[in-house]
Amino acid sequence: MRLRVLASGSRGNSSLLWAGDQLLMLDAGLAVTAMTERLVDSRVGLKSIDHVVVTHGHLDHSRTAGIVAKRHGALLHAPAEILEHRAIKRAPNRQALPIGAECYLGPPECGVSFRATIVPHDCHPTLALRIEHGGRALALLTDCGEPREEPARALSDTEVLLLEANHDVDLLRAGPYPQSLKDRVLGPGGHLSNDQMAVMLRRLAGPRLHTVVLLHLSAQNNRPDLAAEAARQTLEQLGRTDVRVVCAEQDRPLETIDV
Numbered sequence: 412m413r414l415r416v417l418a419s420g421s422r423g424n425s426s427l428l429w430a431g432d433q434l435l436m437l438d439a440g441l442a443v444t445a446m447t448e449r450l451v452d453s454r455v456g457l458k459s460i461d462h463v464v465v466t467h468g469h470l471d472h473s474r475t476a477g478i479v480a481k482r483h484g485a486l487l488h489a490p491a492e493i494l495e496h497r498a499i500k501r502a503p504n505r506q507a508l509p510i511g512a513e514c515y516l517g518p519p520e521c522g523v524s525f526r527a528t529i530v531p532h533d534c535h536p537t538l539a540l541r542i543e544h545g546g547r548a549l550a551l552l553t554d555c556g557e558p559r560e561e562p563a564r565a566l567s568d569t570e571v572l573l574l575e576a577n578h579d580v581d582l583l584r585a586g587p588y589p590q591s592l593k594d595r596v597l598g599p600g601g602h603l604s605n606d607q608m609a610v611m612l613r614r615l616a617g618p619r620l621h622t623v624v625l626l627h628l629s630a631q632n633n634r635p636d637l638a639a640e641a642a643r644q645t646l647e648q649l650g651r652t653d654v655r656v657v658c659a660e661q662d663r664p665l666e667t668i669d670v
């Protein structure tokens with residue numbers, strides 16, 4: 412598999428995953444113009460995306476999911492609860508993501524299997540995903556209010572881990588957000604801090620792991636060096652200085668990563 416993170420942050424999240432002959436889009440939260448630019452930049456032509464997978468209904472993950480799926484003739488997979496949402500229902504072909512069970516995404520002969528698990532966030536349900544193809548696996552865990560053990564069990568043992576590192580608690584507390592928004596971000600329905608990311612990373616870093624991509628960094632309340640340092644320290648404590656750590660960006664795609 413090959414992964415390209417097109418964008419990540421509060422203004423839109425989206426990644427491409429090539430798995431055998433299937434092309435998946437994981438979340439589609441960019442606005443139409445930015446999405447089109449990044450697909451052209453990634454040499455993705457019309458009608459070439461097979462599946463659009465949406466983790467939850469917040470617009471920074473779902474904004475253009477229906478439009479992309481319709482343009483590409485892709486099957487849109489989303490939690491059953493949001494299949495009729497405005498941004499989603501523009502896709503003529505939609506399917507509910509089963510939760511908990513190991514399933515195939517598309518025909519079994521394509522060999523792309525996945526497992527979705529619920530994470531705490533103030534948009535229920537929000538799903539974390541483990542996707543596997545050809546003996547390689549990737550996990551995506553973002554928009555998660557607190558580092559619970561259960562999602563970690565469902566997502567472990569992957570080559571690549573996409574993991575939210577939204578904020579540094581001190582920067583958030585001292586920053587310009589109104590108190591109500593600070594409380595939301597810090598609460599169990601909010602987002603993972605760098606310290607909470609480290610707790611999840613400790614649980615998820617198995618022997619196969621070679622790359623960690625940190626997602627959804629807040630432009631106001633985090634810095635890439637702080638997030639990356641928190642991840643590197645944890646990996647060092649685990650004796651895994653060989654694992655690469657990359658921070659996804661809002662305004663430009665990352666280089667393609669071989670899973």
Ligand SMILES: [Zn+2]
Pocket residue numbers: 420421424469471472554627
């Ligand atoms: Zn989000």
Ligand SMILES: [Zn+2]
Pocket residue numbers: 467469532534554
């Ligand atoms: Zn969200």
